[in-house]
Amino acid sequence: MATDIGINRSSLTKGDTSAPGDTRTAADDLDPGVLAGLDALDIPTAQSRPLAGRAWAAAWPKIGALVVFLLVWQLVVWSGWKPTYVLPGPVSALREFGSRLGTGHFWDALVRTIVRALKGYALAVVIGGVVGLAVARFTVLRTAIGSFITSLQTMPSVVWFPLAILLFKLSESAILFVVILGAAPSIANGVIYGVDYVPPLLVRVGRSMGARGFSLYRYVVAPAALPSVLAGLKQGWAFSWRSLMAGELLVIVPGHPSIGADLQNSRELLDAVGVMASMITIFFIGVVVDAAFNAADRQLRARRGLVAEGNSAVRAAQRGRSRNTAAPGSAEATAAGYPPAGPGAIGHDGGGANGGGEAGQS
């Protein structure tokens, strides 16, 4: 019986689409026009700026901040607070950095450091992801280790090194061990919070559509948790990068050049310019990774109708005040749709100018 009805209905529906408005109700004759008119009036209007304008708007605060930073650095050097062999100026540091770019040693060290970072991070993502999912899913596990994960996250990763060195000696494994321990708890927490904060209504919707078990995770829970997972991934990266740098300073594996080892060597040789050049390298990697995470986050929020930049709610409100008639919907939507930055929230530095991410890593 049920299938009969189903087939019958879908053929009726097909008939409808080929010839809309052919039925007998008076409402049908009236509706399309009124409804279409209402639709046209109702659709929120989007305002967008040309690409070049947006690129410039995103770039100039960063350039400005960099110029100010270099200027302050130079002023401190000029003030004679420290002799230049201890605190060199930006020009000599950048010159040294530039000349290193031409050496094979620099690229060896850079590649080794990045491979270590990626390997440790990838393993942390897998371990943190699995643990996070398990804790989010099973109440017993949550009671057992839920709070441990957060305590683990707050532990400075440097304190793991004595144990790591005892366990693995001065080896790649010791570094990897600490990088994973540093990053995995943040990633696990991102997953746990993400799953916890999936709106119950969406779960109901998924279930009403027939999604159960894996398909419910696939179609509803995972995408709904994605923003929080991304926040966890970003924080996890920051922790793993910090752990790696600490590790490379402490665990120097003979014959394995790395950025951290270079930094440590420069210090031992009282090569202040070398120290600065290494730090510029570390800073650049941080900037690049942060930009990648921010781009992913911005796209995610744009797709879901959340604001593209943290301060655009403020700007929309200001626009409304100055013109007095600006689209009220946009300001309201932005204000309502943009969640306050919680623990591990990303995107508060969406504009990138305040460099919160970079500061956190150094």
Add this chain to the structure above:
Amino acid sequence: MTAVLPDTALRIDGVSRFFGTGAAQVQALDNVSLDVRSGEFLCLLGASGCGKSTLLGLIAGLDAPSTGTVDTAGRRTGMMFQDSALLPWLTAGGNVEVPLRLRGIRRAERRARVDELLSMVRLAGMADRRPHELSGGMRQRVSLARAFAQEADILCMDEPFGALDAMTRDLLHDELERIWRQTGVTVIFVTHDVREAVRLGDRIVLLSSRPGRVAEVFDVDIDRPRRIDSTQVAELATRVTTRLREEVGRHGH
């Protein structure tokens, strides 16, 4: 109603639903029995705490009764919520597509079906819009198309137009009536708005509150298409409202 099939689409028999245990136990539904004809438009009406949403959840299979049975004889149920509850990371078309993907329908067929369903709710060409780019009324129509993508024989609607302005609501009543007539789907429509129930329903089931019981059943013998501001609708609405007030008044003592 001319084209009513004689069979029963849904039989609710002696259904009670308790929440919690011991002293904190709350009874949401008390011995509710109801037969719904195939192709019928049934409105569940009641004040707060009458368990209408609970009953709808039982019909949609999202929840199980404490006692009694809900028998849909293998018919599929679809659900539509007050909040359009569209998945915000998907486009309008993507949302309509989810039930089709869950049923394992192939891509080409899915595309065609999505277009068809969006045309049905007069949103052809809006497939690539994201929920935040649509108005409230349009989101509800996408939600309606998504409910139909479940190929449901019984469509459960939980105050679907509650959050809309009067004009949009009025137009969506016309749309829903048109689609209901064309598809022959059985509709269980929950509302607390008496006029809306009279405007849409073949029958109105008035539920009492705390616990929810069937207080009275009204047959709506008003020719379609109806207008929400017609005198016939207003007259019956007045009768139903009087009865509803009686029910609510019993809780004031």
